[in-house]
Amino acid sequence: MDVTPLSLVLIALVLAAWAVGAGVVVLRASRSARRAKAMRTGLKRMQTLLDVAPALPLLVRVDGRIEAPDRLARMLGLASMPQYLSELAAPVGGARGGGLAQSQLDQLWSKIQTTQKSAAPFRMAINLPGSQRSLALYGTLADPQVSPGGAALVWIFDFTESHSEMARLRAAAARATGDFAALVGLIEAAPMPMWFRDDGLKLQLVNQAYVDAVGAPGAAEVVQGQIELLEPEDGNAPADIARATLQSQTASERIVAATIHGARRSLRVSDLPLGQEGVAGYAIDIEEQQQVAREFRAFRDAQRALLDQLSVGVALFDGEERLTFANRPFRRLFSLTEDAVEALTPFDRFLAEARERGRTPEVRDFPEWRRERASWFGLQAAYEEAWPLPGGTHLRVVAQPMPDGGLVLITEDRTESLALSAVRDTLLRTRTATLDSLFEALAIFAPDGSVQLWNRSFAGTWGLNTELLDQHPSADELLNAIGRNLVRPEEASLIGAAVRAATLDRREKEGRVDLADGRTLRFAGIPLPDGNGLLTVLDITASQKAEQALRERAEALEEADAVKARFLANMSYEFRTPLTTIGGYAELLKSGAASDPAAASEYVDAILSAVERLTEQVENVLDLSQSEAGLLPIRKERLDLLEFLTKLVREREAAIIGAGLSLDLKARRGRIIDADPRQMGRAIGNLLDNAINGTPSGGRIVIEIRRASEDGSAGIEISITDNGRGMSAQELAIAQGGASRSSGEASERRTGLGIPLARQLIAAHDGTLDIVSRKGTGTTATIRLP
Missing domain, CATH: 1.10.287.130 (Signal transduction histidine kinase, dimerisation/phosphotransfer (DHp) domain)
Structure with missing residues (x-):
């Protein structure tokens, strides 16, 4: 394959583009790594901030699921954080502790639901069950970026310490508020005017006493009108004086005069600085104290003037044993000058100077004697002693300690009184000897009735025990003892009446009493000049x-x-x-x-x-005369009383029948007596004639002869009884004296010498004649012969 330059260029371009892309990728990857690292660092930082934050988040979703850090679980006392809010409830009777109470959890869920629906925040505070921990919850709706879907974010704060501190602060605030209210109430109810001036020295607060003192309607009017209670002093207003106190930060006190309720009063005013906030002041009414002080000074001056008029010497020493006052007699007794008193002479020096003038007793150890006298300041009761001075002067010294530690020294010159006392003792002994030598019994009674003095004859005269008199008995006790020795104890009241008359009524009274031993005493109560009473008794x-x-x-x-x-x-x-x-x-x-x-x-x-x-009357007179002279011839012979009385009755038979009377002779034969028939016949005949003459017609006369006793050893009684008119005691006395019975009735004959002659003739026979008669009843004549 042919490589053309274009291909090379293209390949180069592709490689360049790839290199650039790779570089971009590397650059982007490096940037993303750095960003991721920064995010991880920020996340760790945020996690650390959350861990140390004072608040912990709690995210609560709508379905109740929760998200929170484990720190919250530990805070709630849980081992781990549960998934749902309902699982935060503390089990009832479970072994696992921690969590919230069901009521707290229900309240929290209710608030969370309200926030999720309305986005309204809430606040809540809870105390964990069985713990002292306090939590504050603040809930809001969570940000969608945090949790979309309407979750609630609850921030939980642990404010246990803050809560305790807040509770303490609240209690302190409550106490402070109460104390402030009580202080305000106390200031408001205080009887003295009180006020507060701010840092501008303006009146800011006054109490009701201040308002009443200035006569304002209320406290607001006083503050608004800045009505001052006090008057300016020497051209300085009360605010100026308060300013000086605020600047010096020293409390000041002064006594001023102010008009309160229309009267001038003396006030003790105090200004107290309260830091730089202002000056507080209050005024105390001391008018009564000032008045008492003035009265005390007047009383002290009057007392000292009175002490100058006394005959006894008086000196005052204060708590520091200094002479503060000496009256004239004291200065005269101790030869003190006014300068010595004004110089506040110490007690020790006073005694030393008195010794130099010969006005202290002569003692062997004068310093010791002076120390003993200085101890008078510590006595609890008054102490008295005698000071025999050289020259024969005798002083009576009384040391009276005072409550303030001072001493009152009272001195009295008793030289003359001692001489008079000696004379008085001699007179008393003379009086006692005189009273004891009197034949009369004397006793002196005080006005209260007690026996004060008596002589030796008094106890013997009344038959009293001397021990009773030694006890100075009262008049009642003495009269009770005397009454036992009287014939009539009630007569003791007569003696008491004489004593009362002499002591109380101040008059003389006398009387007489009979003692049981046969003596007769005459007494008299006599008032004495000294107020006592004298009872004098004479046998x-x-x-x-x-x-x-x-x-x-x-x-x-x-x-x-x-x-x-x-x-x-x-x-x-x-x-x-x-x-x-x-x-x-x-x-x-x-x-x-x-x-x-x-x-x-x-x-x-x-x-x-x-x-x-x-002839009969002449013979009666002759017989009576001879009988009284003891020359009456008595020729006794034995006589049978029955025959003798029968003969006498026969001789008067005609008179008895003529008077219409009946006569009974009750006797037995053999009653023989030795008597003169002629004289005894005349005696009984006179009595029988009186019975015949004194008995009206139809009356009865009874003659009875009986033995005086059953054994016959006591002689014979002859009774002549009639039921005639009888005689009174006066008539009987006259008849026995030989006078007429009655001169007003012609029908009554005179008795002549019948009864007196009969008494004499019977007495010549050693017998007695008793006559008993009652007016209107009759008369009985009884002859008793041996």
């Missing part, structure tokens, strides 16, 4: 007995005079009546008026009867 037993004897003797003499008078009056009647009868009938006989022998015989019988009556 008047002897004088009382003498007085009683004199009184009885006087009564006996008066009674004798009365008896004599009654005797004379009675005898004049008893003698005059028979004499008048005799004289009258004798005159009738002489005049011839009784010419008839029968009438003359009647007159003669009347004269003889009167003579008999007169």
Whole structure:
């Protein structure tokens, strides 16, 4: 085959073209290799970026298939990434852990479906079950280049630490908000005005107390109008003072006067810088404190002026043991000058200077003595001691510690009082000796009724125990003890009344009581000048007995005079009546008026009867006189009482029958006595005549003879009982004295000397006569013979 030049050219061209094509291919291949290498490098870089990215992608297709890196599986606690979203659910009771809760998975699938359909993004936060991990999910519709077909791309962020920090920040913010609200509320409710100025020193915040103090409608009006509470001081406005505080960054405090609620008040104002943000301020009303301080200063001045007027010395030492005040008596006692007080002399130096002036006791170790006195500042209670000074002066020193560590030193010159006390003791001993030497029993009672003083005779007079008086008993206790020794214990109240009258009523009162031992005491309560009461007691037993004897003797003499008078009056009647009868009938006989022998015989019988009556009365008088003189002749003989009384009754039979009376004689034979028949007959006859005369018609008289005792050893009793008119006690006393029973009734005859004579005649036979009579009931006369 011939090779032509054209063929060679063509071959050359083909080879050239092939070479060029090969070169192009090589160039393109080299470029593609470089591009592939760059893509692989970019892919590795992107993979590395995804691995270290804070968010992990989760691609969810429409059918639920998912694509995600294994790191997400580890984050969810899974061994590997499943193919479907539903497989991310944590098994219930399974051995494998991890995954999402079914409710979380359902919520996530619902949001993903919404995004796939509407392309709306969503956000979601979940906490993995059984773990402290918190995840934030941000879902969007995936780019078609990433996944065509409407897949959803979910970015998952692990914000566990951020969540904890956010929770902490939220709690801190909540606390800060609460604290700020509480602080604002506290500032708003604070009773003191408070305000805040910004860095421009303009009022930015005020509380309600500030608003009320300036009288503004509200806080906004105060801030808007920049209404100041405080007034300018020395040409400086409150803002200027706050500016100085802000610049110096140092808190300032001052006391100013301001008008609050229409009144001038003293305020303590404080400005507090708050960095460079502004200045806070508040004002405290100290008007009351200032007023108290002023009152305290006035009180202190008044107290010191008062202490200057006292007679005792008073000195004040402060907590640093310095002399701050001394009144005039103290300065006079210790020869202090005003300069020494104004120089605040220390306590140690004060004692040293006092020693130099001879105003301290003489002691052997003065430094030790001074140290002991310096310890007074640490005492818990007051301490008192006596200072005997040279020259005979005696000081009473009282150290009173103060709560602030100071000391009040009280000194009193007791030289004169001690001298007076000695004189008083002498007077008291003299008084005690004087009281003890008195015959009267004395006791002094205090106004409260207690026994203060008594002499030796007091206890013996009342029969008291001296131990009771040593206890200074009250008046009630003393009266109870005295009442046991009285005849009538209730009379102790009379003594108490005398004590009360002397101590409380300040008047004298006296009385008299009888003791059980027979003594009679006279007492008197006398008020004393010192407010006490004196009870003086005198034993008047002897004088009382003498007085009683004199009184009885006087009564006996008066009674004798009365008896004599009654005797004379009675005898004049008893003698005059028979004499008048005799004289009258004798005159009738002489005049011839009784010419008839029968009438003359009647007159003669009347004269003889009167003579008999007169003879009887004369014999009664003679017998009574002889009996009282002890000269009555008694001729005793043995008498049978029944026969003797029967004879007496027979002699008066006519009078008994004439008076319409009945008489019973109750006796036994054999009752024998030794007696004078005439004298005993006259005695019993007089008693029987009185019974006949004192018993009205229809009455009864009983005469009974009985032994005084059953064995007959006590004698015989003769009782004459009638149921007549009887006598009262006064009438019986008069009848026993021999006077008339009654002068107002003509029907009653006089008893004459019947009862007194009968008593004397019976007494002459060693017997007794007892008469018992009651008005309207009758009379019983009882004769007792041995």
